Amino acid sequence: MSFNPMFSNKKTTQKVTENASNVRILGGDKPKKERKVRSDKKFDIKVPLTEKQRILIRRLAKSNDMYPTHYCEYLVKKGLSRKVPVPKEKSEYPSSSPLSFHVRLEERFLEKLDEFCIQWDCSRKKAAYRILMGMINAEGESLYGRTF
Numbered sequence: 001m002s003f004n005p006m007f008s009n010k011k012t013t014q015k016v017t018e019n020a021s022n023v024r025i026l027g028g029d030k031p032k033k034e035r036k037v038r039s040d041k042k043f044d045i046k047v048p049l050t051e052k053q054r055i056l057i058r059r060l061a062k063s064n065d066m067y068p069t070h071y072c073e074y075l076v077k078k079g080l081s082r083k084v085p086v087p088k089e090k091s092e093y094p095s096s097s098p099l100s101f102h103v104r105l106e107e108r109f110l111e112k113l114d115e116f117c118i119q120w121d122c123s124r125k126k127a128a129y130r131i132l133m134g135m136i137n138a139e140g141e142s143l144y145g146r147t148f
Contacts, residue, residue, distance in 0.1 A: 042104040045113075045128045047072065048097040053136070057101065060139055072101045075135035076128055080105075080112045093126055103128055 049057070054068075061071035105113065116127045 040106065042106055043110050045103045045105065045124055046100050047103055047125060047128050047132055048094045048100045049129075050092075050094045050097060051099060053094075053133075054099050054101070056136065060136065069101050069103075072132060073103050073105070075139070076103050076105065076113075076131050077109055079131040079135045080109050080116075093129060103132070 057072060058068050061068040064071060066074065110124075113124055113127055113131075116131070117124055120127060120130070122130075
């Protein structure tokens with residue numbers, strides 16, 4: 001006589017019943033919870049630049065002990081929060097340039113940027129570029145005494 005039913009000679013005709021609580025139903029009875037959005041979520045804007053503008057930004061960032069990307073973000077935020085002179089004429093927008101810096105803005109700054117987009121009838125990239133160039137011209141004048 002064996003205690004293991006596998007080695008038993010007798011065949012049992014017992015039906016195996018599944019426990020309903022162990023079976024998962026696809027879709028489930030639970031409603032899916034929506035994921036919460038972070039309150040400090042940032043939106044990325046890729047601002048195209050010319051080679052000269054990129055070099056200038058790197059120099060200005062180095063003189064302020066910052067990385068170029070953080071410096072561009074700082075300038076755009078500063079330009080959006082204050083009424084800084086923005087070039088009235090549309091400067092040469094380097095749309096086909098592979099060179100760029102990213103500007104990461106929180107939602108409150110993005111809303112202000114969208115207001116400028118509506119006012120100037122342009123995209124977010126062009127508005128961010130225009131504000132960035134206005135700030136660089138203001139920074140360049142204060143440091144070097146000339147406009148770029």
